[in-house]
Amino acid sequence: MSETLLPKPFLKWAGGKTQLADDILKRMPVYFNTYFEPFVGSGAIFFRLYRERKIKHAILSDINAELIDTYKAIRDCVDEVIKVLSCFPHDKNFYYEIRSKDPWNMSLAERAARMIYLNKTGYNGLYRVNRQGKFNVPFGKYKSPNYLDKENLQAVSLALQKVELICASFDIVLRKTKPGDWVYFDPPYIPLSQTANFTSYYSNGFNLQDQEKLRDICIELTKKNVYITLSNSDTPITSNLFSYPFFSKDIVYSNRAINCNGAKRGKITELIISNYPMQRETQLKLLERNSLYFVHSYTENKICY
Numbered sequence: 077m078s079e080t081l082l083p084k085p086f087l088k089w090a091g092g093k094t095q096l097a098d099d100i101l102k103r104m105p106v107y108f109n110t111y112f113e114p115f116v117g118s119g120a121i122f123f124r125l126y127r128e129r130k131i132k133h134a135i136l137s138d139i140n141a142e143l144i145d146t147y148k149a150i151r152d153c154v155d156e157v158i159k160v161l162s163c164f165p166h167d168k169n170f171y172y173e174i175r176s177k178d179p180w181n182m183s184l185a186e187r188a189a190r191m192i193y194l195n196k197t198g199y200n201g202l203y204r205v206n207r208q209g210k211f212n213v214p215f216g217k218y219k220s221p222n223y224l225d226k227e228n229l230q231a232v233s234l235a236l237q238k239v240e241l242i243c244a245s246f247d248i249v250l251r252k253t254k255p256g257d258w259v260y261f262d263p264p265y266i267p268l269s270q271t272a273n274f275t276s277y278y279s280n281g282f283n284l285q286d287q288e289k290l291r292d293i294c295i296e297l298t299k300k301n302v303y304i305t306l307s308n309s310d311t312p313i314t315s316n317l318f319s320y321p322f323f324s325k326d327i328v329y330s331n332r333a334i335n336c337n338g339a340k341r342g343k344i345t346e347l348i349i350s351n352y353p354m355q356r357e358t359q360l361k362l363l364e365r366n367s368l369y370f371v372h373s374y375t376e377n378k379i380c381y
């Protein structure tokens with residue numbers, strides 16, 4: 077496979093993990109069966125793992141139906157998607173015309189083309205819908221946005237051929253995973269502000285109860301010998317949620333925007349949490365000892381293998 081044909085994310089996505097990919101890959105399990113990414117978004121970690129040939133089988137899911145349909149269209153009918161996209165001009169009037177159309181009255185390929193076009197030409201690559209579920213992001217100010225990257229779309233299609241794509245909430249992993257699988261969770265982050273008030277924050281429709289439910293799922297997966305890695309903001313809430321001996325925590329630095337004021341952008345810390353030792357050497361030692369898995373055993377008080 078030539079270098080140019082290696083797939084990369086085809087959408088811009090809020091919270092995209094391209095920047096954190098090195099940190100995640102350094103800490104991934106050395107051995108796993110199926111890879112799960114239940115908050116897939118633009119799939120930065122999936123594509124990186126694919127490019128490095130680290131995945132045998134993957135199940136990608138997200139609650140966003142248009143997003144998952146876009147993946148499905150690229151997997152199943154990429155030529156049609158490219159054909160539709162090539163007829164779309166970069167033009168403000170056309171943007172608002174296609175934006176006003178109901179994606180659910182379109183074919184799969186048309187719906188995907190619309191999603192890619194709006195994402196690449198709309199303001200900041202945002203995905204935002206109003207209460208009626210209608211996409212309401214204004215036209216962006218790009219001179220020549222690359223919404224028709226044929227080569228990458230073809231490469232993405234190839235990468236997705238054997239991938240299972242599901243539109244579902246994150247708890248789907250409880251039913252689908254088997255011992256020895258690996259789940260990477262990248263939920264909407266706990267906001268950095270309002271951390272003092274544990275109960276009141278609500279971000280992107282993902283609230284504290286959802287974060288707690290996600291933590292409980294991580295505990296269930298630990299009991300099941302499924303490897304989990306999770307990224308979230310470095311806040312006291314995150315640390316408290318995962319303060320169990322069978323979770324390891326690493327602090328990493330990211331250049332993520334702290335807020336929309338460009339001047340206030342800078343390095344902030346994020347947390348990577350896992351239920352196995354993140355050091356490669358420790359994992360290998362455990363495997364040498366003929367341990368079948370290197371998930372920390374679920375015990376209330378201490379870590380044992």
Ligand SMILES: C[S@@+](CC[C@H](N)C(=O)[O-])C[C@H]1O[C@@H](n2cnc3c(N)ncnc32)[C@H](O)[C@@H]1O
Pocket residue numbers: 089090091092093094114115116117118119120121137138139140244245246247262263264265282
């Ligand atoms: C931080 S983004 C993930 C970004 C992704 N890692 C990337 O590289 O682009 C969070 C994703 O979670 C999805 N999401 C929000 N609530 C969800 C839920 N209850 N179940 C599954 N996915 C959800 C959003 O649609 C969004 O794509």
